[in-house]
Amino acid sequence: MILKWIGAVLVICCCGGFGFRMAAGFRIEESALQALERVLMFMHNELQYRLTPLPVLCKMAAGQCDGALRKAFYSFSEELETQIAPDASLCMTAALSRYPHLPPATKELMRQFGSTAGQFDLQGQLSEIEHLQNLCKHNLRQMSVNRDTRLRNYQTLGLCAGAALIILFI
Amino acid sequence: MKCAWQQLIAILPQWMRQDVDRQGRETLQELRLRRNSPPRLILKGGVRDLNRSILENDIVFILNAASAYSPWAAATMSQGYLTAAGGHRIGICGTAVVKLGQISGFQRPESLCIRVARDFPGVAAPLANVTGSILILGPPGSGKTTILRDLVRQISAVQKKQISVVDERSEIFPSYVQGFCFDTGSNVDILTGCGKAQGIEVLLRNMSPSVIATDEITAEEDCKALLHAGWCGVDLIATAHGGSLQDLYCRPVYKLLTENDLFDTIVVMRSDKTWKVERVNQ
Numbered sequence: 543m544i545l546k547w548i549g550a551v552l553v554i555c556c557c558g559g560f561g562f563r564m565a566a567g568f569r570i571e572e573s574a575l576q577a578l579e580r581v582l583m584f585m586h587n588e589l590q591y592r593l594t595p596l597p598v599l600c601k602m603a604a605g606q607c608d609g610a611l612r613k614a615f616y617s618f619s620e621e622l623e624t625q626i627a628p629d630a631s632l633c634m635t636a637a638l639s640r641y642p643h644l645p646p647a648t649k650e651l652m653r654q655f656g657s658t659a660g661q662f663d664l665q666g667q668l669s670e671i672e673h674l675q676n677l678c679k680h681n682l683r684q685m686s687v688n689r690d691t692r693l694r695n696y697q698t699l700g701l702c703a704g705a706a707l708i709i710l711f712i
Numbered sequence: 713m714k715c716a717w718q719q720l721i722a723i724l725p726q727w728m729r730q731d732v733d734r735q736g737r738e739t740l741q742e743l744r745l746r747r748n749s750p751p752r753l754i755l756k757g758g759v760r761d762l763n764r765s766i767l768e769n770d771i772v773f774i775l776n777a778a779s780a781y782s783p784w785a786a787a788t789m790s791q792g793y794l795t796a797a798g799g800h801r802i803g804i805c806g807t808a809v810v811k812l813g814q815i816s817g818f819q820r821p822e823s824l825c826i827r828v829a830r831d832f833p834g835v836a837a838p839l840a841n842v843t844g845s846i847l848i849l850g851p852p853g854s855g856k857t858t859i860l861r862d863l864v865r866q867i868s869a870v871q872k873k874q875i876s877v878v879d880e881r882s883e884i885f886p887s888y889v890q891g892f893c894f895d896t897g898s899n900v901d902i903l904t905g906c907g908k909a910q911g912i913e914v915l916l917r918n919m920s921p922s923v924i925a926t927d928e929i930t931a932e933e934d935c936k937a938l939l940h941a942g943w944c945g946v947d948l949i950a951t952a953h954g955g956s957l958q959d960l961y962c963r964p965v966y967k968l969l970t971e972n973d974l975f976d977t978i979v980v981m982r983s984d985k986t987w988k989v990e991r992v993n994q
Contacts, residue, residue, distance in 0.1 A: 595780040622781050625722050628773040630781045660781035663817065667784060 554704035561700015571645035716798025799829035799886030840866035850981025856951040865897035876921035878911030909937035925949040
């Protein structure tokens with residue numbers, strides 16, 4: 543009997559943990575997108591004012607954020623400085639492969655940034671950054687719809703799923 | 713002799729680096745790269761070809777590396793060249809993109825000419841005591857910029873004059889993140905990246921120089937700016953293209969300078985990098 547109860551607690555913890563982890567992932571993604579939007583704004587202004595070269599710009603961008611995004615920008619800047627890859631897109635791929643824990647939507651936007659970085663003149667580059675900013679905003683808007691309900695659902699669904707499993711097994 | 717050699721090697725594709733480093737470290741003057749042809753090394757004592765052909769990707773790599781993947785920071789590409797870290801100038805040829813009657817970039821670069829920037833401290837020592845305005849005249853590749861660079865240092869050290877340099881192409885005193893690649897001398901201010909005419913005006917107003925130095929006078933507005941500075945009591949050091957004094961007097965663009973006797977001394981460079989000094993105004 544004791545073993546059954548221990549098993550039940552473990553199942554509830556696992557399912558509940560999964561739900562809480564999903565909710566935490568949602569919050570991490572949201573804050574990463576907000577940080578990326580701020581960084582893109584910074585890059586836009588910095589480029590417009592000082593025409594900063596890409597490796598320096600990315601190093602400065604790394605200083606404007608923290609966590610995985612900071613590491614990704616810093617790594618991208620290092621890749622550009624070592625001058626091994628023929629274009630910035632490959633540098634970004636290499637940089638992102640070093641940090642697989644970046645949230646998926648942020649990672650996709652970073653990949654898009656890499657594929658357009660250093661390809662155009664100033665106006666083209668600024669337009670691309672603006673486009674990415676808009677995508678960031680769009681993603682954030684979508685995430686903000688029923689945000690609280692969604693977060694609560696992740697957590698309660700996890701716990702409920704655990705409870706349902708226990709009822710089934712017992 | 714000093715050269716920002718590592719900066720040059722770093723902009724080349726990896727397969728080429730070792731060969732160029734081994735064969736050209738001391739004597740390389742130019743590196744000519746044409747699509748589907750082997751790279752040609754123009755050395756001090758001859759010419760050598762490497763045994764692999766240049767591909768389009770290699771040219772793209774060099775342009776990306778030289779501009780630090782930032783076409784906006786290498787605005788001079790529209791003028792057919794860009795200056796890599798270390799002052800090495802890269803001339804570009806290929807299919808140009810023209811907007812509003814002006815070249816805005818290159819759709820497909822076909823060939824590159826990389827000129828290696830080398831510094832020879834002391835090469836202009838015999839000119840260190842020359843006073844007044846100096847024009848360095850010579851054909852392309854005769855060492856005008858090298859002489860100008862050292863002349864700036866010599867005059868700042870020997871005559872203790874305050875010298876300001878307009879370095880439009882970042883070739884006289886190339887800079888990188890940590891500072892300048894070559895010794896700049898003790899009394900020298902350097903304005904990089906802006907046009908000569910505009911730069912001369914800025915320096916005159918803000919830096920109160922005794923001497924203004926600039927490289928390659930090519931346009932009439934440069935001549936007007938130099939003349940204006942000369943009339944303000946500032947000595948000038950400049951370089952110009954020309955094989956002899958006669959070339960200088962024949963070219964219409966220099967008419968303004970020759971008619972007004974702006975320069976007191978003209979240093980005429982030869983292709984073998986020797987020179988002779990002509991005193992114009994006694």
